Amino acid sequence: MEYFRIGFGAIFVYNFVLAQFLGLCPFLGVSKKMSSAVGMGMAVVFVMTMASVVTFLANLVLLYFEMNVFLGITVFILVIASFVQFVEMVIQKVSPALYQALGIYLPLITTNCAVLGVTQLNAARFAHWDVVPGFFASALNGFCGGLGFMLAMVLMSAMREEMEALPVPRAFRGIPSAFLLTASLAMAFLGFSGMI
Amino acid sequence: MSRIRELTKGLLRENPTLVLVIGLCPTLAITTNLWNAVGMGLSATFVLVMSNVIISAFRRFFPRSIRMPCFIVVIATFTTIVQMVLAGFFPALNEALGIFIPLIVVNCIIMARAEAFASKRGVLDSALDGIGMGLGFTMAIIVISAIREVLGSWSLFGVPITDGGFAPAQIVVQAPGAFVVLGCVIAASAFVQAARKESRRAALASEEYRARESARPRPERRPAAEGASQPGGA
Numbered sequence: 001m002e003y004f005r006i007g008f009g010a011i012f013v014y015n016f017v018l019a020q021f022l023g024l025c026p027f028l029g030v031s032k033k034m035s036s037a038v039g040m041g042m043a044v045v046f047v048m049t050m051a052s053v054v055t056f057l058a059n060l061v062l063l064y065f066e067m068n069v070f071l072g073i074t075v076f077i078l079v080i081a082s083f084v085q086f087v088e089m090v091i092q093k094v095s096p097a098l099y100q101a102l103g104i105y106l107p108l109i110t111t112n113c114a115v116l117g118v119t120q121l122n123a124a125r126f127a128h129w130d131v132v133p134g135f136f137a138s139a140l141n142g143f144c145g146g147l148g149f150m151l152a153m154v155l156m157s158a159m160r161e162e163m164e165a166l167p168v169p170r171a172f173r174g175i176p177s178a179f180l181l182t183a184s185l186a187m188a189f190l191g192f193s194g195m196i
Numbered sequence: 197m198s199r200i201r202e203l204t205k206g207l208l209r210e211n212p213t214l215v216l217v218i219g220l221c222p223t224l225a226i227t228t229n230l231w232n233a234v235g236m237g238l239s240a241t242f243v244l245v246m247s248n249v250i251i252s253a254f255r256r257f258f259p260r261s262i263r264m265p266c267f268i269v270v271i272a273t274f275t276t277i278v279q280m281v282l283a284g285f286f287p288a289l290n291e292a293l294g295i296f297i298p299l300i301v302v303n304c305i306i307m308a309r310a311e312a313f314a315s316k317r318g319v320l321d322s323a324l325d326g327i328g329m330g331l332g333f334t335m336a337i338i339v340i341s342a343i344r345e346v347l348g349s350w351s352l353f354g355v356p357i358t359d360g361g362f363a364p365a366q367i368v369v370q371a372p373g374a375f376v377v378l379g380c381v382i383a384a385s386a387f388v389q390a391a392r393k394e395s396r397r398a399a400l401a402s403e404e405y406r407a408r409e410s411a412r413p414r415p416e417r418r419p420a421a422e423g424a425s426q427p428g429g430a
Contacts, residue, residue, distance in 0.1 A: 025221075073298045110302075189371075
């Protein structure tokens, strides 16, 4: 049940984009077309899950040496950056087709706040748990957070594709109208608040 | 003169939040309260200026292929300093900003200035650029959080404006309100910038027209009836 709460909360109630404002730059930048939104969403699901796993282990080491206060940020971001680089190289080697689909989005993900955000949230929330349940909870939180990101992104791209055809006042064209669309999505997701 | 331009371009013309539209996460997340905005703005400005200075000073030592990780380490170091200072001296602010203090590391503004400016220019220029961009960011989030705090909780800097008399719209300080307010502020800034550009172009065109008119030899005077039927100059 606890795991269900974590998963459901990460997708709907505390949706990373619409409720916690994490990962907005890729959300706005890559949501113009449905196909690229799906590609970016998949890349984010993958990287957020793996980053949660990797930084959970890194955090264990930091906690053991009691260095998490002043090295936490630096180590987390470096682990994520090198992990993303590594994944990019592996995918390029193993599956060129997947690399074609995800490749251009992967470097962007290093500076996606959602990825560093989920690791920080995990560190704050699950650090005092036992190691094994904490590990699974972190991985689940990362995976479901990524799914929530992908959901928001796909919904947004569908709306933006429709929006293209509409006559929008000049000052509202582009980013401002995208923000208003996001607001309506966020309002829908606000309905989930309080469920958990 | 050009030094001053480096400083002022971040305030309006290339304002990171309103014109370039980067660094959005803190802009939306912490602008529920003016104190948060001031704290966040100054923290980000500090990190931006210091990392710009360091990156610019050491720019010849960063190997090109791994310059990004190098920038990240520099930025993360200053972010850690900010976080420890806030945790030590401003615990309430640290609590309110929460996860968005460590997330200064991945603030696109700082990374963008490091990559586009500090890694190519001198130390003084980079420092001025950092100050300008940081203050531009601070200004933008102060404007947004002032709007949200007044409409959403009817107070300024946490002090109620009047006792009762106005029922604040809660939704403005919740997630949807953040998106609506930022969208409208960006649209307003786009409108103003377009209008300014238009008026500048019009002024330039009329000046050019006048100059051309005065340089042109005057045509001889014709009888009034014939002159009226002809289309006017230019």
